[in-house]
Amino acid sequence: MTASTERRIEDVNVIVSGQGGDGSLTVSTILADLLRQRGLNVYTERDVLSRIKGGVAVAGLRASRDVRFGRGDHVELVVSFDLEGIEKMVTQLAPDAVVVYDDSDVPMPAGLLPANVRLFAAPFARLAVRKLGRILYKNSIAVALATRSLGIADDDVRHGFEQRFNRLGPAILGQNLQALDLGFELAEEMGLSAGHDTVEQDGRPEGQLQITGNQAAALGFIAGGGRFFAGYPITPATEILESLEGWLPDFGGVVWQAEDELASVNMAIGAALAGVRAMTSTSGPGIALMQEGIGHAGSAEIPLVVVDCQRGGPSTGLPTKPEQSDLNMMAFGGNGDFPRIVLNPGDPGDCFELTVEALNLAERFQCPVYLALDQALSQNLATIAPFDLDAVTVDRGKRLSAEQLASMSEYRRYAFSDDGVSAYSVAGTPGGMSLVTGNERDEFGRVSTSPENRARMVEKRAQKIESARADLPRGRRTGDPGATLGLIGVGSAYGVLLEAMEELEAGGVSTRLLQPRTVFPVLDETLEFITSCERVYVVEHNATGQLAGIIAQGGGDTKRMRKVLRYDGLPLRPGDIAREIIERESL
Amino acid sequence: MTETFPLAEPIWCAGCGHFSVLSALDAAFDRLDVPRHEAMVLAGIGCSGTIQNHVTAYGYHALHGRVLPAAAGAKLANPSLTVIAAGGDGDGLAIGGGHLLHAFRTNPGITYIMMNNGTYGLTKGQASPSSQLGFHGATEGRAADPIMLGLSLPGTTFLARGYSGDAAQLATLTDAAIRHSQAGKGFAFLDVISPCVAYNDRYHNWRARLCDLDTVDGYDPRDRTAAFSLAAALEAEGKKPTGLVYEGEGLALEAALGAAPADANIDPAANMPAVRELMDSFRG
Ligand SMILES: Cc1ncc(C[n+]2csc(CCOP(=O)(O)OP(=O)(O)O)c2C)c(N)n1
Ligand code: SF4
Ligand SMILES: [Mg+2]
Numbered sequence: 001m002t003a004s005t006e007r008r009i010e011d012v013n014v015i016v017s018g019q020g021g022d023g024s025l026t027v028s029t030i031l032a033d034l035l036r037q038r039g040l041n042v043y044t045e046r047d048v049l050s051r052i053k054g055g056v057a058v059a060g061l062r063a064s065r066d067v068r069f070g071r072g073d074h075v076e077l078v079v080s081f082d083l084e085g086i087e088k089m090v091t092q093l094a095p096d097a098v099v100v101y102d103d104s105d106v107p108m109p110a111g112l113l114p115a116n117v118r119l120f121a122a123p124f125a126r127l128a129v130r131k132l133g134r135i136l137y138k139n140s141i142a143v144a145l146a147t148r149s150l151g152i153a154d155d156d157v158r159h160g161f162e163q164r165f166n167r168l169g170p171a172i173l174g175q176n177l178q179a180l181d182l183g184f185e186l187a188e189e190m191g192l193s194a195g196h197d198t199v200e201q202d203g204r205p206e207g208q209l210q211i212t213g214n215q216a217a218a219l220g221f222i223a224g225g226g227r228f229f230a231g232y233p234i235t236p237a238t239e240i241l242e243s244l245e246g247w248l249p250d251f252g253g254v255v256w257q258a259e260d261e262l263a264s265v266n267m268a269i270g271a272a273l274a275g276v277r278a279m280t281s282t283s284g285p286g287i288a289l290m291q292e293g294i295g296h297a298g299s300a301e302i303p304l305v306v307v308d309c310q311r312g313g314p315s316t317g318l319p320t321k322p323e324q325s326d327l328n329m330m331a332f333g334g335n336g337d338f339p340r341i342v343l344n345p346g347d348p349g350d351c352f353e354l355t356v357e358a359l360n361l362a363e364r365f366q367c368p369v370y371l372a373l374d375q376a377l378s379q380n381l382a383t384i385a386p387f388d389l390d391a392v393t394v395d396r397g398k399r400l401s402a403e404q405l406a407s408m409s410e411y412r413r414y415a416f417s418d419d420g421v422s423a424y425s426v427a428g429t430p431g432g433m434s435l436v437t438g439n440e441r442d443e444f445g446r447v448s449t450s451p452e453n454r455a456r457m458v459e460k461r462a463q464k465i466e467s468a469r470a471d472l473p474r475g476r477r478t479g480d481p482g483a484t485l486g487l488i489g490v491g492s493a494y495g496v497l498l499e500a501m502e503e504l505e506a507g508g509v510s511t512r513l514l515q516p517r518t519v520f521p522v523l524d525e526t527l528e529f530i531t532s533c534e535r536v537y538v539v540e541h542n543a544t545g546q547l548a549g550i551i552a553q554g555g556g557d558t559k560r561m562r563k564v565l566r567y568d569g570l571p572l573r574p575g576d577i578a579r580e581i582i583e584r585e586s587l
Numbered sequence: 588m589t590e591t592f593p594l595a596e597p598i599w600c601a602g603c604g605h606f607s608v609l610s611a612l613d614a615a616f617d618r619l620d621v622p623r624h625e626a627m628v629l630a631g632i633g634c635s636g637t638i639q640n641h642v643t644a645y646g647y648h649a650l651h652g653r654v655l656p657a658a659a660g661a662k663l664a665n666p667s668l669t670v671i672a673a674g675g676d677g678d679g680l681a682i683g684g685g686h687l688l689h690a691f692r693t694n695p696g697i698t699y700i701m702m703n704n705g706t707y708g709l710t711k712g713q714a715s716p717s718s719q720l721g722f723h724g725a726t727e728g729r730a731a732d733p734i735m736l737g738l739s740l741p742g743t744t745f746l747a748r749g750y751s752g753d754a755a756q757l758a759t760l761t762d763a764a765i766r767h768s769q770a771g772k773g774f775a776f777l778d779v780i781s782p783c784v785a786y787n788d789r790y791h792n793w794r795a796r797l798c799d800l801d802t803v804d805g806y807d808p809r810d811r812t813a814a815f816s817l818a819a820a821l822e823a824e825g826k827k828p829t830g831l832v833y834e835g836e837g838l839a840l841e842a843a844l845g846a847a848p849a850d851a852n853i854d855p856a857a858n859m860p861a862v863r864e865l866m867d868s869f870r871g
Binding site: 036042207208209210211215219222223225227228230247249250251252253254256258259260262263264266267268269270271272273274275276277278292293296300383386387389390392393394405406408409410411412413427428429430431432433434435436437438439444445446447 | 589590591592593595622623624625627629637639640643644645646647648649650652653655656657658659660661662663664665667668685686688689841844845846847852853854855858859861862863865866869870871
């Protein structure tokens with residue numbers, strides 16, 4: 001092969017669509033592995049309906065030289081086992097896209113695909129049954145066509161199959177290799193090839209992680225010394241519970257699937273009283289149920305970390321789709337005034353770091369700390385640099401040891417102090433017996449309705465947030481420091497905005513971005529970012545602009561703020577955002 | 588000695604059954620030599636939910652109905668603690684009733700004392716799930732019996748019933764319940780008939796309706812079926828058994844989960860090698 005025929009894949013988006021539960025989505029996993037082995041950063045997206053069998057299930061895969069935290073605007077390759085999948089996809093196809101289609105059941109209707117899209121249709125399922133005796137092998141036939149179109153050498157694919165199917169025994173491996181050859185033959189007959197082989201990418205650092213936000217948060221919990229976790233299954237938070245069930249016992253910790261979210265949050269509170277770093281995770285409906293418990297932790301001054309993997313609301317809403325519509329509930333939910341902190345990671349690395357930080361903040365300021373993820377950040381796999389484990393610290397705040405207690409003449413659990421933070425002692429520590437309550441109480445924890453005491457206690461709790469401000473996680477910034485146009489986004493919007501900025505730049509609009517990692521309380525850096533811009537687009541995944549509202553309530557200059565909203569259940573896409581901003585800027 | 592919180596004066600009405608529960612519990616810690624810093628008293632919300640204010644221990648006032656999950660969380664986090672949950676019948680049978688089922692089922696090593704007065708004392712006398720038929724507001728639906736519920740579940744390991752009017756029996760049962768949990772056998776449930784003199788004063792009425800199991804010839808608290816039959820037969824006569832109703836063998840949840848004492852080493856230096864190994868499993 002000569003240098004001129006070499007092609008580097010810079011950025012390719014693949015969609016695999018089939019019936020949920022028939023194994024077709026493994027095609028996406030196999031392609032992801034092959035592309036990753038060639039040195040590309042891989043991002044995979046799940047779009048599975050909330051049921052296992054039946055219903056169209058779509059997997060998205062993006063392989064790119066740059067690190068990406070979202071799918072691109074166009075799809076270059078579609079592998080589909082049903083027509084519905086293609087119909088859903090038509091408007092997203094790149095002009096020269098390749099469509100590999102199993103027409104065993106329904107032939108491709110004329111005129112559905114745009115003119116320049118290349119269609120390679122064959123009855124994979126029927127071929128699989130006829131030649132290999134099992135419908136399942138349709139997937140391996142399709143892999144062959146897909147890898148041909150991506151320009152991955154046939155032998156690399158065979159080698160990948162050997163690695164993947166070896167453990168299932170020689171018979172299954174053999175059948176899959178036969179299916180693959182069948183696919184290669186088909187590709188030959190139909191004249192499907194990339195025209196050249198792609199080559200290995202170079203320059204990517206070794207040892208990158210392939211990890212989801214949920215897995216990263218679970219890992220951060222363990223690294224940060226979390227040793228008690230209670231949860232109740234709910235999409236898209238379940239992987240945190242499941243990952244920790246697998247890992248935490250080896251670290252001497254306890255994981256418990258509770259009977260409901262009321263139990264999980266109160267179990268975490270009980271564990272915290274016994275001095276163990278505790279967390280629970282759920283999604284919107286569970287957060288709604290936990291409001292009383294979270295407010296109680298705020299009142300009674302109990303350290304608690306709560307992960308909200310947000311999904312489409314309201315109520316049971318769109319249970320498997322991304323949205324960022326619990327931000328108001330986290331910032332303002334619950335009865336009464338109580339201190340709370342809301343942290344917003346923007347990628348899996350952030351999920352790790354901020355979970356560690358949340359555990360520290362919860363104990364230092366003895367209050368609930370939310371970690372706000374969203375479905376896309378929670379569940380999609382991204383390629384990222386390994387976490388900096390050496391940077392992990394454990395700060396238990398004003399926790400009293402038995403020795404410290406012994407040297408004190410008196411211990412008041414809710415003692416007034418300049419920073420609002422009282423020293424605390426946990427059950428089991430000699431000399432530190434105390435009363436902890438969500439009722440208003442005096443410094444000893446005895447219920448009190450005295451107006452003077454009440455006012456001071458309210459102020460003491462509020463003071464904790466002021467004291468915390470200086471240490472709350474700062475946001476990440478990128479872009480042209482001289483740009484007058486600002487962008488703000490959190491969660492999965494962060495990665496999408498990074499890419500939208502490139503498209504804006506290409507369209508002649510220069511921007512800079514702030515990803516606030518602390519959304520509540522609103523930090524000065526966020527307010528200053530806004531006043532340093534002429535206009536700031538706050539990009540978020542909800543219908544009412546909750547993030548913009550929180551920032552405005554925290555003092556953000558609303559005259560400069562503009563909302564960019566999405567609430568149709570689809571992930572944020574860089575092109576849509578760039579287009580909308582360019583349009584609004586040219587008015 | 589560090590001065591910690593001064594015990595509060597009880598807010599209870601003179602003659603309230605809850606006083607007896609408090610005396611039995613406070614004395615049990617001494618009788619069983621439980622160091623006070625290793626004891627936790629978690630209480631629900633209600634008149635009953637103030638009991639922790641009068642005991643030297645780590646006291647906690649849980650949310651209404653949530654005392655069981657909080658207590659189980661504390662025990663799983665530090666199995667060496669002696670964990671007592673206490674609360675009313677409204678707290679434990681109405682708003683928190685779901686958790687009672689799961690405590691029987693999963694058997695965490697905590698002692699739960701239900702201070703059962705058949706009414707909502709604190710909110711001034713509304714009907715509760717254990718109100719007797721005829722109690723105002725309870726004209727529909729028959730009283731729920733938490734011991735019958737416990738007997739119906741195969742995970743249950745300890746059931747006893749005391750009466751505020753019988754201090755000696757209550758002391759014995761409180762000790763036995765705490766010992767059961769301390770021995771790693773799991774969830775000990777003690778129902779205490781603890782009349783509310785303000786809204787449901789039934790001292791006169793209860794004494795004749797209680798059947799002390801110590802006086803029943805050949806009663807075997809290890810026989811769940813017989814225990815259920817007798818309780819059901821007594822119920823048909825408007826009576827209830829008191830004493831040790833059932834004690835079975837069981838493995839406490841914390842033991843089943845292999846829960847370690849609080850705070851396995853979380854210092855980053857000690858923690859990080861294994862974390863690094865776990866992280867490395869995500870390398871592509
Ligand atoms: C979520 C919630 N709902 C309602 C209440 C009001 N409330 C306080 S105590 C109580 C009932 C107490 O009855 P019980 O548990 O039987 O205790 P008792 O006062 O009889 O000892 C209620 C309904 C509350 N505190 N929290
Ligand atoms: S109202 Fe009833 S339960 Fe409450 S203290 Fe008075 S007697 Fe006891
Ligand atoms: Mg009651």
